[in-house]
């Protein structure tokens with residue numbers, strides 16, 4: 285099987301040093317062993333994605349000397365694929381519509397009768413379950429224009445008791461990573477698999493897209509390590525292969541904070557405009 289990896293930026297702002305590091309590591313690993321390197325534009329957040337940012341991503345990557353081996357995949361082109369996966373999960377009774385706002389969730393999670401402190405997972409506050417048990421009339425089709433959550437407890441219970449929850453990690457904690465799926469009910473909870481404004485969510489699309497692009501090795505920042513457990517569960521539910529994962533270190537600012545899209549000062553475009561060369565960027569992120 286040919287090694288195949290990808291870089292999957294969202295066109296919601298400028299690429300910064302952290303993105304450059306991620307793309308250079310993935311590209312470097314692929315090129316070192318004659319593997320494939322692909323690009324994916326993660327533009328499901330239609331309120332924040334802009335074609336102009338997408339173009340700047342191509343410009344910055346070209347400038348860094350990064351080449352990709354197929355036309356980029358764009359998530360906004362893939363709604364039929366996401367819909368059919370949602371249909372399948374809906375038919376198995378694993379999804380439910382959720383009309384809660386962020387505020388509803390914060391209020392319900394901190395209500396005194398809940399007894400415990402609100403718990404945060406990879407997606408923020410663990411969903412307190414307000415909409416989970418609302419009756420859904422039999423024969424109801426996959427609803428549109430409403431967020432859909434996956435009932436984590438039910439989803440895990442639908443998998444065979446012998447299921448192994450694990451993935452191979454070659455980055456931060458090398459070795460097989462085994463986890464207790466049952467813990468995900470309290471540490472992750474009922475994740476959103478479809479947004480109100482888009483038939484899909486980060487977690488759903490990333491596993492379907494990695495599978496369709498034939499990704500054998502997912503190379504990305506260690507901030508997504510915990511999310512990988514969610515991705516493994518989705519791969520098991522959807523009958524997809526789990527690739528190998530390589531979570532790399534994060535590039536931080538002087539204060540030790542992870543770089544964010546709003547850190548324009550560290551945007552690749554800013555360094556380019558200041559006359560820096562691609563080698564300077566490699567040096568700055570510790571690749572030379």
Ligand code: GLU
Nearest residue numbers: 292293294326490504508
């Ligand atoms: N689009 C995600 C980001 O920009 C990357 C997701 C991934 O690599 O799985 O952080």
